[in-house]
Amino acid sequence: MRPxxxxxxxxxxxxxxxxGVEWGNIKKNGCGKFNDISEKALREIAKMGFTHVWLTxxxxxxxxxxYPSIPAQPKSIVKGIAGSPYAVVDYFDVDPDLAGNPENxxxxxxxxxxxxxxxxxIPLMDFVPNHVSRAYKSECGEDFGAGDDVNTFFxxxxxxxxxTTNRNGDGPPVKLPDGIYEGEVSFGRVTGNNCVSWTPGxxxxxxxxxxxxxxxxxxxxxxxxxxxxxxxxxxxxPKTWRIMDSIIAYWQEMGIGGFRCDMAHMIPMAFWRWxxxxxxxxxxxxxxxxxxxxxxxxxxxxxxxxxxLDCGFNAVYDxxxxxxxxxxxxxxxxxxxFDRLFRNMMFYAKSGVRYLENHDEVRVCSxxxxxxxxxxxxxxxMTLLYASGQGxxxxxxxxxxxxxxxxxxxxxxxxxxTSIFDYxxxxxxxxxxxxxxxxDAQLSGSxxxxxxxxxRLLPILQNPALDKGEFYGLNWANMQNPSFGREPLxxxxxxxxxxxxxxxxxxxxxxxxxxxxxxxxxxxxxxVAVPEHAFGWCGIHSEKVKLENxxxxxxxxxxxxxxxxxxxxxxxxxxxxxxxxxxxxxI
Numbered sequence: 001m002r003p004x005x006x007x008x009x010x011x012x013x014x015x016x017x018x019x020g021v022e023w024g025n026i027k028k029n030g031c032g033k034f035n036d037i038s039e040k041a042l043r044e045i046a047k048m049g050f051t052h053v054w055l056t057x058x059x060x061x062x063x064x065x066x067y068p069s070i071p072a073q074p075k076s077i078v079k080g081i082a083g084s085p086y087a088v089v090d091y092f093d094v095d096p097d098l099a100g101n102p103e104n105x106x107x108x109x110x111x112x113x114x115x116x117x118x119x120x121x122i123p124l125m126d127f128v129p130n131h132v133s134r135a136y137k138s139e140c141g142e143d144f145g146a147g148d149d150v151n152t153f154f155x156x157x158x159x160x161x162x163x164t165t166n167r168n169g170d171g172p173p174v175k176l177p178d179g180i181y182e183g184e185v186s187f188g189r190v191t192g193n194n195c196v197s198w199t200p201g202x203x204x205x206x207x208x209x210x211x212x213x214x215x216x217x218x219x220x221x222x223x224x225x226x227x228x229x230x231x232x233x234x235x236x237x238p239k240t241w242r243i244m245d246s247i248i249a250y251w252q253e254m255g256i257g258g259f260r261c262d263m264a265h266m267i268p269m270a271f272w273r274w275x276x277x278x279x280x281x282x283x284x285x286x287x288x289x290x291x292x293x294x295x296x297x298x299x300x301x302x303x304x305x306x307x308x309l310d311c312g313f314n315a316v317y318d319x320x321x322x323x324x325x326x327x328x329x330x331x332x333x334x335x336x337x338f339d340r341l342f343r344n345m346m347f348y349a350k351s352g353v354r355y356l357e358n359h360d361e362v363r364v365c366s367x368x369x370x371x372x373x374x375x376x377x378x379x380x381x382m383t384l385l386y387a388s389g390q391g392x393x394x395x396x397x398x399x400x401x402x403x404x405x406x407x408x409x410x411x412x413x414x415x416x417x418t419s420i421f422d423y424x425x426x427x428x429x430x431x432x433x434x435x436x437x438x439x440d441a442q443l444s445g446s447x448x449x450x451x452x453x454x455x456r457l458l459p460i461l462q463n464p465a466l467d468k469g470e471f472y473g474l475n476w477a478n479m480q481n482p483s484f485g486r487e488p489l490x491x492x493x494x495x496x497x498x499x500x501x502x503x504x505x506x507x508x509x510x511x512x513x514x515x516x517x518x519x520x521x522x523x524x525x526x527x528v529a530v531p532e533h534a535f536g537w538c539g540i541h542s543e544k545v546k547l548e549n550x551x552x553x554x555x556x557x558x559x560x561x562x563x564x565x566x567x568x569x570x571x572x573x574x575x576x577x578x579x580x581x582x583x584x585x586x587i
Contacts (some may be wrong), residue, residue, distance in 0.1 A: 001050055001462060001467070002051075002390065002391075002392065002393070002461055002462055002466070002467040002468075003031075003051050003052050003287070003314075003315070003391075003393070004049055004050050004051050004052070004392070004393045004395075004461055004462075005050065005051070005052040005053070005054050005124070005289075005353075005392055005393065005394045005395070006045050006048075006050040006052070006053050006054065006395055006397065007054045007056055007358060007359070007394060007395065007396045007397060008031045008037070008045075008053050008054065008397050009032075009038065009056040009057055009359060009397055009418075009420070010033075010034065010056065010057055010058055010095075010098050011031050011032050011057055011082065011085075011095075011097065011098065011168060011423070012032055012252045012397065012398075012407075012418060012424060012425060012426050012428070013032050013037065013397045013429070013433070014032035014033055014036035014037050014041070014433065015029075015030045015031055015032040015423075015424075015425045015426075015430070015464040016030060016036065016430075016433070016435050016436070017030025017031075017425060018031055018425060018427065018430055020407065020408035020423065020424060020425055022408050022409060022410055023081065023343030023367045023410035023411075023422070024081075024408055024410070024422075024423055025064075025065065025081055025423065026065050026081075026082070026097060026423050027423060029408060029422075029423035029425070030425065030557040031082075031097045031423055032096070032098065032287075032424065033098055033099065033100050033108075034098050034099060034100075034105075034108040034109055034111070034112045035099075035100050035108055035111075035112075036436060037112055037115070038115075038436065038438070039115055039118070039119065040257040040436075040437075040438045041433075041438045042115055042116060042121055043119055044438050044439075045121065046119050046120055046121055047455070048400070048455050048458055048459075049454075049455070049457075049458030049459035049460075049461065049462070050121065050395075050458065051118055051120075051121065051122060052121065052122045052123075052124055052257070052258070052287070052392075053121045053122070053123055053124065054124040054125070054126075054260055054394075055112070055123055055124065055125050056085065056124070056125075056126060056260075056359060057085030057095065057359075057420070058085075058091045058095060058109065058125055058126070058575045059085065059088045059090075059091060059093070059095065059126060059128070060088065060089050060094055060095050060096070061083055061084060061085045061086070061087050061088050061089055061095060061133060062077055062078045062087040062089050062134075062135055062207060063078060063081070063082055063083035063095075063097065064078050064081045064082075064083065065081065065082065065083075065097060067096050069095055069102075069103070070102070071205045073089070073133065073135045073486050074135075074179075074181060074182065075150075075178055075179070076176050076178040076179040076180060076181045077134045077135055077176065077178075077206075077207045078547070079131065079207055079411050079421045080410055080411030080412065080419065080421025080422045080486075081338075081410060081411075081421075081422060081423060082097070082421060082422055082423045082493065083421065084420060084421055085126070085420060086126070086128050086131075086208070086262060086420075087131075087132055087133040087134075087207045087208050088128050088132050088136065088511040089132075089133045089135055089136055089137065089390060090136070090137065090139060090140075090141075090507065091128075091132075091138060091141060091247045091250075092138050092139070092140040092141045092247065092250055093105075093106070093138070093139065093140070094106060094109045094365075096288070099371065102170060104501060105429040106416055108449065109254075110254060110255070113254060113255040113256065114255070114301075116178035116413070117255060122257035122258060122287065122395055123255065123256055123257055124256065124257060124258040124259060124260055124287065124289070124551075125250065125251060125256050125259060125260070126259070126260055126262060127247070127259040127260065127261045127262065127453075128262060128263075129211065129212065129244055129262065129263075129264070129267050129271075129553050130175050130192060130211060130262065130266045130267060131192030131193075131205060131208035131209060131210050131211060131498040132144065132193075132208060132211060133207065133208060133209075133211060134181055134183060134184065134189070134207060134208065134209055135181075135183060136209075140250075141243060141247065141250075142239075142242075142243050142246070143159070144159030144160060144211060144215070144240060144243060145158075145159045145160055146159070148160060148162070149162075150186075150187035151164065151187070152164070152231045153216075153218075154212065154216040154218075154304060156212075156215070156238055157214075157238060157239050158212050159211060159239055159240055159243075160190070160209055160210070160211065160215075160241070161189060161190040161196075161209075161210055161212055162187060162188065162189055162190070163187070163188035163189065163190065163196065163197075163198055164353070166372055166442045167471070170198050170292050171198065172184070172185060172186050172187055172188055172198070173185045173186070173188070174188040174198055174199075174200070174537065175198060175199045175202070176200065176206050176207075176258070177201065177202040177206060177342050189209040189210070190209065190210045191204050191205050191206050191208060191209060191210060192205035192208035192209060192210050193205040193210075193226075193297070194210060194266075194297060195340045196218070202228055208396065211240050212238075212240055213227070213238060213240050213241065213267060213268050213271050214226070214227055214228075214238030214239075214240065214241070215227055215268060217299075220492055221299070221300065221301050224268055224269075224270070224299060224300075227268055227270045227271070228270070229269060230270045230271075230273035230277065231274075231277075232274065232328050234278075235432060237274065240277070241274060242556050244271075244275060245274075245275060245278055245279075248278075248279050249278075249279075249282060252279065252282050252283050252286060254419070254442055254552060257283075257285075257286065257287060258286055258287025258288060258289065258314075259286075259287070259288055260289045260291065260302045261289065261291065261313075261413070262290060262291055262292050263291055263292070263297075264290035264292045264304075264313070264316075265290075265292040265293060265294070265297065265298040265299065265300075265305070265308070266297050266298070266299060267299060267302035267492055268299050269299065269300055269304075269307050269308070269310075269311050272308060272311040272312065272313070273311045273312060275331035276288055276311060276312035276313070277487070280312070281342045283519055287314050288312065288313045288314050288315075289313065289314060289315045289316070289317075289353060289392065290305070290308045290313045290315070290316040290317065291317050291519075292304050292305050292308055292316050292317055293305075293317070293319055297428070300413055305317070305347070305348075306347050309347060309351050313351075314351065314392075315351050315352065315353045315392045316348075316351060316352065316353065317352070317353050317355070318345075318353055318354055318355075318389070318391070319356060320341055320345055320348065320349040321338075321345075321348065321352065321385055321388075321389075322354075322355060322356065322361070322385075324337060324338065324341055324382050325356065325384075325385060326370060327541050328381070328517055329370050329371035329373055329374070329377070329519070330370070330371050334383075334494055334496075335475065335494050335495060335497055335498040335515075335517055336475050336479070336492075336494035336495075336497055336498075338388070338473075338475075338498055339473050339475055339476065340385070341395075341556045342388065342471065346496065348389065348391065349388070349389050349390060349391070349471060350389070350390045350391060351391045352389055353391055353392045353393075353394050354385045354386055354389055354391060354393050354394065355385075355393075355394035355395075355396070356378070356381065356382055356385065356399065357395070357396035357398075357399045358394060358396050359396065359417075359420050360417075361417065362405070362415065362416035362417050363398070363399075363403050363405040363417065363418065364378050364381075364399065364402075364403055365378065365402040365403060365404050365428075366405045366416035366417075367404065368414075368416050372503060373519035373520075375402050375446065377517055377518075377519050377576070377577040378399075378402070378450065378577065379450070379453045379457075379577055379578060379579050380515040380516055380517050380577045380578060380579045381515070381517060381577075382457065383457060383513065383515050383579035383581065384513070384515045384517070384579075385567070386456075386457065386458075386461060386497055387461070387466055387500070387502065387511070387513045387581065388471060388500060388502075388513075389471075390467065390468055390469070393458070393461060395454065395458075397426065397429060398418065398429040398556045399454075400427060400429075400450065400451045400454040401424050401428045401429050401431070401432055401443060401447040401448075401450055401451050401506075402428055402446060402450045403418065403426050403427075403428045403429055404427070404428060405417055405418050406427055407419075407424035407425040407427055408422070408423075408424050409422050409424060410422040410427070412424075427498055428447055428494045431443050431444070431447065432447075432451070453476075453551075456551050456552070457551065457579075457581075460550045460551070460581060463509060463511060463550065463583070464504040464506070464507035464509040465502040465504045465507075465509040465510055465511040465583075466493060466502055466511055467504070467505055468504050469502040469503050469504035469509065469510075469511070470502065470503055470504075470505075471500060471501075471502060472500060472501040472503065472534055472537055472538070473499075473500050474499040474500055474501060474528065474529075474530065474531075474534065475493075475494045475497075475498060475499060477528055477529055477530075477534070478493055478494065478497075478499065478510070478528060478569075479492050479494050480491050480492075480493070481493050481527065481528075481529055481569065483526060483527035483569065484497055484499075484526070484527065484528065484529075484569075485497030485516065485518070485523045485524055485526055485574075495518075496516060496518035496521060496523075496534075497514065497515065497516055497517070497523065497526065497528075497574070498515050498516045498517065499512070499513065499515075500513050500565070501511075501534055501537075501538060501584075503531070503537065503538040503539075505539070505557040508539065508585075509583070510538040510539075510540065510583070510584040510585070511550070511581060511583055511584065512528075512530070512547070512570075512580075512581070512582040512584050513579070513580070513581050513582075514526075514528055514570075514572065514574065514579065514580045515574070515578075515580075516574035516575065516576060516577065516578050516579070516581045517577075518576050519576050519577060520576050521574060521576060522573070522574075522575050522576060523574050524573045525571075525573070526570065526571070526572060526573055526574050527570065527571050528570045528572065529565070529566060529567070529568075529569035529570075530565045530566060530569070530570065531566055532566050535562060535565075535566070537576075538584070540562065540584065540586045540587055541586065542562065542586035543561060543562055543563070544559055544561060544562065544586075544587040545559075545560055545561075545562050545565060545584055545585070545586065545587065546558070546559055546584070546585050546586075546587050547559075547560065547570070547582040547584055548582060548585075549557050549579045549580065549581070550582065550583055551579065551580065551581045558582075559587065
């Protein structure tokens with residue numbers, strides 16, 4: 001089954017408070033709770049076609065919110081009031097903000113996991129291996145820094161990388177953008193984004209410190225050769241490897257079915273092979289999804305995304321398709337450009353995580369992003385991305401109703417994202433949450449239509465052709481077709497329209513997908529030619545072809561001559577941002 005993942009940011013999703021203020025604390029702005037993610041909520045999520053729920057931000061992290069038995073962290077190491085969920089304070093604990101009774105937070109989280117499982121949803125959670133909060137201290141697990149020499153930059157058995165004084169003016173304490181952290185007055189550590197400085201800047205991950213996997217990252221990729229082989233025993237593995245294995249085992253034992261691994265390309269590949277193999281001995285079908293980018297912080301000379309798949313990951317972020325989607329509306333890219341992308345990045349077709357939103361990215365429907373047209377084109381662009389691959393699909397909570405990132409903010413600023421640093425809410429989604437009702441009764445017309453489209457599209461991604469089928473792009477065959485969405489004065493087609501076929505030979509399932517990516521052009525005379533070669537490719541040799549509309553099954557089926565489809569083309573008008581998905585079969 002193709003993974004269709006709902007990213008549920010607990011702090012935001014089930015927050016019932018709609019009256020928050022800028023820089024509001026938890027009392028003023030509210031916070032989602034484990035217990036409020038009810039069976040009704042999860043049942044509605046499952047009915048939309050989701051198979052997995054990524055419970056985002058549940059690990060206990062640095063925050064300015066105080067509890068009797070859990071003191072707040074200093075402002076100098078907390079971004080915002082709620083704090084970043086990726087500045088983990090204890091890998092073996094969950095955020096007390098998310099519990100009705102903070103003292104029973106693990107119990108409430110276990111109950112949520114049980115509810116997910118009972119409704120057939122596989123619960124995922126974050127695994128943040130590259131860095132931890134400067135205030136990290138686990139009540140259950142081993143301390144990463146125990147026994148470290150704070151005067152040594154690197155040693156293979158140390159948990160952190162330490163700053164050493166080698167220039168005039170360098171030396172403790174570390175000077176953070178928001179002041180001095182009392183926990184590092186006499187020594188300093190490297191930040192999570194590899195910043196080796198006593199004065200990290202405001203754009204550094206200054207609230208975190210980088211973990212040491214047994215190699216000196218300043219020595220380059222050659223230093224990775226000093227790491228043990230991935231088949232080594234736990235006793236021979238570096239300290240950080242051993243602790244991380246214990247963390248994964250702990251959550252697997254609790255019922256977590258998989259992990260979204262933060263910035264996976266910053267971690268040595270040998271570690272991933274070792275960790276994933278051990279996790280699969282415990283639970284054979286545990287799911288590993290990598291957030292990874294081919295950037296200057298990678299731990300390999302090749303493409304880290306391809307290598308992570310080779311290490312055992314089920315899937316890796318397909319950032320390239322996401323960025324091209326945005327550039328259609330911000331940089332004048334054409335639909336035809338997807339052909340080049342799909343051709344050059346074939347491994348993403350099978351294992352790339354296709355997404356249009358997540359907690360790090362802007363909201364598609366934010367008026368200040370996606371050229372201001374995201375709400376109009378979301379159905380088309382999501383159909384193109386989701387239907388063109390075999391890998392997992394990711395939907396961020398709120399996308400399904402057109403969330404616009406208009407909740408109260410603070411540290412996050414008004415940048416078109418839903419802030420992960422602040423106590424905020426999802427105004428569009430809260431009309432569906434409706435104080436625990438979880439239904440469409442209070443949704444606006446546009447939000448209800450968008451949610452309906454998600455409910456139509458996501459289940460058909462399990463169609464054999466869209467789940468495991470091969471890909472055949474049709475734009476090349478229509479570039480000289482003047483009825484293929486061509487604007488006046490254009491001499492080539494494929495600016496706004498994209499068409500493709502997917503075919504699964506074993507099930508003899510063939511699907512035709514057509515999308516209009518334009519935010520304002522109604523292609524009322526659109527015709528899509530399907531060349532004879534494409535019919536041969538998918539094994540349709542009959543004279544007649546039946547087309548059934550999978551998105552709108554209430555629409556009557558079409559019976560057309562195959563020769564007409566090849567020469568004249570399928571006539572199917574598409575309004576701005578509209579998509580069509582047809583099942584093709586021989587008669």
